[in-house]
Amino acid sequence: MRLRNKPWAREMIENNPHIVEPNPQSYKGRWNDLFGNDFPLHVEVGTGKGRFVTKMGEKFPDRNMIGIEKFDSVIISGVERLIENPMKNVRLLKEDVSELTDFFAxxxxxxxxxxxxxxxxxxxxxxxxxxxxxxxxxxxxxxxxxxxxxxxxxxxxxxxxxxxxxxxxxxxxxxxxxxxxxxxxxxxxxxxxxxxxxxxxxxxxxxxxxx
Structure with missing residues (x-):
């Protein structure tokens, strides 16, 4: 799949740390502290444009949802979805799935x-x-x-x-x-x-x- 360059995406990602967590390593073992509840933690690896993870968050407000996607030009669609429809139980990580154990205990x-x-x-x-x-x-x-x-x-x-x-x-x-x-x-x-x-x-x- 050829990715279309979106040079503005990185700035938007950085300007929305409440959507894309900039320091996921700091929450390893304590993601429920970030969400402020004890709901089950569900993670989508390779979340793409974020349709699934945001729809799941909307449909199941009693689950904490995290979507992982490493490309700025892809994850930005999920960021836009969450700007338009904010959800406290959904976060995105702009990270590589191969480093999963660095972010989760x-x-x-x-x-x-x-x-x-x-x-x-x-x-x-x-x-x-x-x-x-x-x-x-x-x-x-x-x-x-x-x-x-x-x-x-x-x-x-x-x-x-x-x-x-x-x-x-x-x-x-x-x-x-x-x-x-x-x-x-x-x-x-x-x-x-x-x-x-x-x-x-x-x-x-x-x-x-x-x-």
């Missing part, structure tokens, strides 16, 4: 969402997939003992790879769907990509994983 997160991540189809790029064992190890560290990963994609190859990678690592799977929008799942919140792909009749694959 052991067993701190209740749920992780991985939505429509880059499939990195070439074998030599497998370590970049967000369901590669290197990332799964980080997720296992920060997830609570009863925590879950909720994963959605339109890419069948990535879905099959993820099932294999997760089960090999030791994750158990449940609520596996090979065609989400033909299932009976309730309360599904769509991302931008999901809305676009499903409107074209494309299958959406989904699973939940836990240790």
């Amino acid at each position: 052991n067993k701190e997160i209740d749920r992780l969402y991985i939505n429509f991540t880059d499939p990195w189809p070439k074998n030599r790029h497998a370590k970049r997939r967000l369901t590669h064992e290197g990332f799964l190890q980080k997720y296992a560290e920060v997830l609570k003992n009863d925590g879950e990963i909720h994963f959605k994609t339109d890419n069948q190859g990535l879905f099959e790879y993820s099932i294999e990678s997760m089960t090999r690592f030791g994750y158990k799977l449940k609520n596996v769907s090979l065609d989400l929008h033909q299932s009976d799942m309730e309360d599904n919140v769509m991302t931008e990509y999901e809305e676009k792909f499903s409107s074209r009749g494309m299958r959406i694959y989904r699973l939940e994983a836990y240790l």
Whole structure:
């Protein structure tokens, strides 16, 4: 995906520290202090333009939602959403998912969402997939003992790879769907990509994983 440069984005991000936390390391192990409550902590890795994380925050005000995205020109859309519709239970981090354990303590997160991540189809790029064992190890560290990963994609190859990678690592799977929008799942919140792909009749694959 080619990113359109938005030179004004960084300044807007820096001017809204109540939306994009500038020092996430300082809240490691105490994110509930930032939110001022004891609600469950849910994190979306690779949050993109922020539609999912903001819709979830709106739909579930009793959950603390954090979206992580490393590109200024992408996360800025989420910033604009939260400027227009402020939510006390939603924060964004302009960080790299590979540094997840720098921002979250052991067993701190209740749920992780991985939505429509880059499939990195070439074998030599497998370590970049967000369901590669290197990332799964980080997720296992920060997830609570009863925590879950909720994963959605339109890419069948990535879905099959993820099932294999997760089960090999030791994750158990449940609520596996090979065609989400033909299932009976309730309360599904769509991302931008999901809305676009499903409107074209494309299958959406989904699973939940836990240790």
